[in-house]
Amino acid sequence: MTGPLQGVRIIDMTTVLMGPYATQILGDLGADVIKVEPPTGDTVRDVGYRRNDGMAGIFLHVNRSKRSIVLDLKKPCGRDALLRLVADADVLVYNVRPQAMARLNLGYEEIAKVNPGILYVGLYGYGQAGPYAAKTAYDDLIQGAVAIPTLSKMAGADIPRYAPSAIADRIVGISAVNAITAGLYHRLRTGEGQSIDVPMFETMAQFILGDHMGGATFEPPLGPTGYGRVLDPNRRPYRTKDGYLCVLVYNDKQWRKFFELIGKPGLMDSDPRFATIGERTKHIDALYGMVAEVMPTRTSAEWTALLESTDMPVMQLHTVDSLMTDPHLDAVGFIDVVEHPTEGQIRSMAIPSHWSKTTPKVERQAPRLGEHSAEVLAEAGFSADEIRKLAEEGVTLIAPATE
Structure with missing residues (x-):
């Protein structure tokens, strides 16, 4: 690996979009990202078009530069196996509610006992000091919570509408990358690990209110909320x-x-x-x-x-179809057709940043479920017999070798 995060190992317990998008960026930058999945796999594996079960397009676009290991964390042997992986990791990332991590006995205190220097990073809906702490959160719900559909109607939509992209998931994912890299820098200087929370609601509230707090920025207010220019109905193609x-x-x-x-x-x-x-x-x-x-x-x-x-x-004004053939993107090689080991030819997007020295690159395309289970467990010190026993007990899944 050649990227700037070479040597950083990340235990990725995230699913769907927000967390996997963040960890893919980190993997593209050179980190060794180990994607820990339940036996059923990440739910987004089967969302949308696919050639093979478990390898849908959306999954492919947020899970490259990772290795996949299956662990059933509800079983004691699965939890113990995770802790052995954690012992040699720099970061653990999850995107379930903290209450779910506590039920698995995988809260920060338990993880820090195994590895005091680890960054324990949670991406979830709401900060834990407020009344929404235990609420479930998805992109649509957070968009509504921070007024995006209301703003769309103010800007001329016939009814309140969500933005036609999972912008909350992706913005919070990028914010998590910022937090993780800053946390790694702090640990480099001090040796200290820590717990870092990246709540969706507060992150997106800052994103929206930065534009639209308007006159209410001042006390007493100097005018109404809302940024008139971007809300004007004539602000459109x-x-x-x-x-x-x-x-x-x-x-x-x-x-x-x-x-x-x-x-x-x-x-x-x-x-x-x-x-x-x-x-x-x-x-x-x-x-x-x-x-x-x-x-x-x-x-x-x-x-x-x-x-x-x-x-x-x-x-x-592009359509999605014309964007994919844009002459600028073509000139910089942004979209390339690559050969996936099991999915055949797929379109893969380039890493958008450019570096003069520590050039990042895509090390591998998105993995099959459990593709690297045996490999990762062996690196953590498990013997071949131990790995075979975990597979027989349903704690892990060993993906069959490709032809």
Whole structure:
């Protein structure tokens, strides 16, 4: 492995999307991620299109750069096996409620007895000091809890709608990566392990309120909540003569150029509503309405050429299908067709960051259930007879060798 986290070992007890997305990033960065799954496997293994059971597309996209081991943690031998893995690990990550970890007798105190220097990282719904502590959380529920559907209706949707992506899971997953890498840096300096909680609700509340606390930032409030520019119903891709374009006219220089292009030079000087960014924000509906009115007078190609010639921000509106063939992504090699050991040819996305020295790379594609059980147990000191006995008792699963 060549990535910056080479030598870091992570015990990954996460499932579905939020936790696996975080640990995949860490694995892509060079960490040895050991995905601990129950005998039934991660539930997302069978969500969506798949060639073989347990290897669906969504699973493939959040579980590469990992090794899979099956352990039934409800059985004493399974728990004991996990503790032997923990003894030589740097990080343990889970994304069930802390109460579930306590029922398994795998809380921080128990884990720290085995490995005092470990980072014990929990990704779950709500901080444990509040009344929601024991509530179940999923992406949709957290989106609702932080007002995303309400904001979508304020911005022009006919009814409150969730964002059409699991943004809470992915944002919290990235936040967990930040917390883990910072925790590793602290341990490098001090030798101290610790417990780290990354609650979804509070993480997403910070994400949303940073934009939308608005006038309520001040006490007493100076105005209502909400960021007017991003909530304006006219903030959307603009219809052109033959399609849609994404255009953002933002600063003074850009608005002056835009007014000149549409035959209204000097409007910023003659109309005080448009003179400064503060005033434009107050009257954003009129501005965006003006843009929406003029865009249908030219084709998308004509507008793109015109706006780019004056250094104005413009971008085509993609579909998911066209995004996959975007010329920029093609030029940087972002999507590549690779050969999966069991799933044949699949599309795999590149690591988006670039490093001048410790270059990360995808070490392996997403594993089959229990593909590395025997390998990981042997590394932890289990003999061949012990591994065979664990398999016979249903504590672990040894995936058959590939042809």
